[in-house]
Amino acid sequence: MSQMPIPRILLVGAGAIGRLHADEIRKCKFCTLSGIIDPTLQGREWAETLNIPWFATLEDALIYGQPDAAIVATPNHTHRDLALKLIDTGVVTLVEKPIASSLKDAEDIVRASEESGVSVLVGHHRRHNPIIRAAKNVIEEDTLGRLTSVTIMALFNKPDEYFSIPWRREVGGGPILINLIHEIDLVRYLYGEIRTVQAIASNARRGFEVEDTASVLMRLENNVLVTVSLSDCVSAPWSWDLQSGEISSYPTPPASVTTTMVAGSNGSLSLPSLDIWSYQGKRDWYEPLTRSSTGYFKESPYIAQLRNLCDVAQGRALPVVPAKEGFLTLRATLAVAESAKRNTIIDLSNTTYD
Numbered sequence: 001m002s003q004m005p006i007p008r009i010l011l012v013g014a015g016a017i018g019r020l021h022a023d024e025i026r027k028c029k030f031c032t033l034s035g036i037i038d039p040t041l042q043g044r045e046w047a048e049t050l051n052i053p054w055f056a057t058l059e060d061a062l063i064y065g066q067p068d069a070a071i072v073a074t075p076n077h078t079h080r081d082l083a084l085k086l087i088d089t090g091v092v093t094l095v096e097k098p099i100a101s102s103l104k105d106a107e108d109i110v111r112a113s114e115e116s117g118v119s120v121l122v123g124h125h126r127r128h129n130p131i132i133r134a135a136k137n138v139i140e141e142d143t144l145g146r147l148t149s150v151t152i153m154a155l156f157n158k159p160d161e162y163f164s165i166p167w168r169r170e171v172g173g174g175p176i177l178i179n180l181i182h183e184i185d186l187v188r189y190l191y192g193e194i195r196t197v198q199a200i201a202s203n204a205r206r207g208f209e210v211e212d213t214a215s216v217l218m219r220l221e222n223n224v225l226v227t228v229s230l231s232d233c234v235s236a237p238w239s240w241d242l243q244s245g246e247i248s249s250y251p252t253p254p255a256s257v258t259t260t261m262v263a264g265s266n267g268s269l270s271l272p273s274l275d276i277w278s279y280q281g282k283r284d285w286y287e288p289l290t291r292s293s294t295g296y297f298k299e300s301p302y303i304a305q306l307r308n309l310c311d312v313a314q315g316r317a318l319p320v321v322p323a324k325e326g327f328l329t330l331r332a333t334l335a336v337a338e339s340a341k342r343n344t345i346i347d348l349s350n351t352t353y354d
Contacts, residue, residue, distance in 0.1 A: 007310045008034035010061055010091070012082055013073035014043035017096055017123075020247075021071050022050065024302045031310050034067050058085055067091060069313040073123075075167070076177075080105035087118045092313040094305070096123040098181055099326030101172070103334065106327040113323045119312050121305075121319040122326030124185040128304035129246055131272050134296040135262075136190055138269055143276060145266030150191055150226040152183050152260050153238035163208065174210035175232040176201070176337050182240070183228055184336070185321075185329040191262070192220040194332045196347050201340035205233040216336055244272045246301050 009031050011018055018038070025033045036047040037055045047054035055061040070093045072082050079100045086093045087109075099122045100106040113120040126132055138144065154175070167173045176199075188194060196219045201211035213231040220226065237243070237257050242250050260271035267278035276292045311317035335346040 004314055007031045007068035007313050009306075009309070010035045010037065010067035010070040011073065012037045012058060012070060013096075014038035014040070014046050015073065018071075018073035019046070020302065021073055021306075022052075024300065024306055026050075028303055028306060031069075031306060035061050035064065037061050058082060062089060069093065069309050071123075071309070072096060076101040076172075080108055083109045083120060084112055087112045087116050087120065090116075090118055092119045092121075092309065094121040094123055094309050095323075095326070097185075097326065098177065098330045098333065099323060100330065103327070103331060106323075106330050110323045110327050119319050120323040120326075121309055121312065122321045122323060122329075123305065124182065124321045124326065124329065125301040125305050126182055126186055126240070126246075127189055127321055128301040128308065129244065130296040130299050130304075131244060131274060132186065132190070134274055134294055135269060135271060138274070138276065138294060139190060139262070143267055144262065144264030144269060147191060147222070147224045147262065147264045149263045150187070150224060150260065151263075152187075152226065152228045153236075154179060154183055154228065154230045154240065154259070155234050155236040156232055156239040156242065157235055158232045163206070169208040169210055171210055174208075174212065175230050176211060176214055176340070177333060179232065180214070180216070180228065180230050180336065181329060181333045183230075184332045185325075187218065187220075187226055188325075188329060188332065191224050191226065192222040193328075194226075194335075194348055195219050195221050196345050197332065197335045197339050198345045199336045199340040200343070201337075205231075211340065214336070214340060218332075240272065245298070248300075 009025055011022055014036055022033055025031055033052055035053040035055055037058055039056045044054045070086050070091050072079055072093060072095045076098055079095050083093055083095050099109060109120055163169050199214055199216045201214040203211050205212045212233040216228040218226040237253050238259050240259050241247055242253050243259050258270040262269040267276055269276055274294050277289050279287050280290050308317060308320050312319050335348055339346045
């Protein structure tokens with residue numbers, strides 16, 4: 001049997017996340033970077049340093065040749081139009097998170113993908129992390145019993161120069177839509193669908209239009225309660241990116257700490273360490289707890305995500321995170337922002353804002 005050709009991937013966007021994708025593509029042996037689209041001079045110069053064909057527009061790139069798959073890593077408000085053009089051309093596409101800047105735009109992408117049969121994947125890369133896959137197995141095997149509560153800390157510091165880009169100081173550019181969306185996607189993936197959200201946010205630290213700190217309370221459909229403490233202006237070790245080691249550009253922390261605590265009737269789970277806490281005998285707060293750990297292999301979730309994109313493009317797999325999942329995660333994240341704005345509980349069964 002002849003071997004299938006290596007998929008050619010077209011990259012749309014030469015910003016930070018686009019360059020991360022390019023680095024991962026160039027590391028792996030199962031796909032190749034066929035072109036880079038970015039209208040800026042910086043984007044063109046970067047493509048030239050990589051010796052990769054450069055294009056100013058998607059239309060120019062498609063005239064040059066149709067890729068096997070594409071990655072859209074551009075500003076959120078451009079995702080809809082780019083995704084629809086790629087779907088119309090029949091190109092399987094990975095759209096970076098969030099899938100779109102509004103629910104209406106996200107719905108358009110989901111509908112076009114489902115009606116055409118052209119798959120759209122969404123870049124919620126943490127679902128591809130072996131730690132998360134192992135945690136899901138622990139939960140689904142009922143090791144923890146009935147889940148009751150989940151506590152998540154997402155606390156880190158973005159330097160002043162990060163905010164030299166104007167949109168990062170404006171509504172939509174803060175940690176709710178940029179960072180919390182990852183936590184919300186994992187809540188949905190690991191613990192259950194979200195029924196209601198209640199949030200409070202503050203911009204007191206920097207004074208920008210956008211928030212820098214938020215506290216969130218969620219009730220899931222299965223009545224699990226989830227709390228999240230979020231801030232991008234603190235000096236702290238309690239963040240997934242720092243502790244999980246999934247991004248090589250982050251330094252190794254001086255100590256390993258827990259960022260997520262999953263509490264159940266028979267046991268609890270610490271992440272990212274995958275420590276399981278339980279009683280050997282009677283469940284009693286006066287009895288000693290035991291600690292065990294489940295093993296996992298380490299792999300870049302971005303490489304695993306790329307592999308899924310290539311497998312989908314070649315008809316060997318289904319998307320791990322299809323467009324509909326990206327829509328549901330965006331819906332919950334926008335509900336958090338809306339709850340903080342209106343100072344009220346938001347029921348996700350009645351969300352129609354954009």
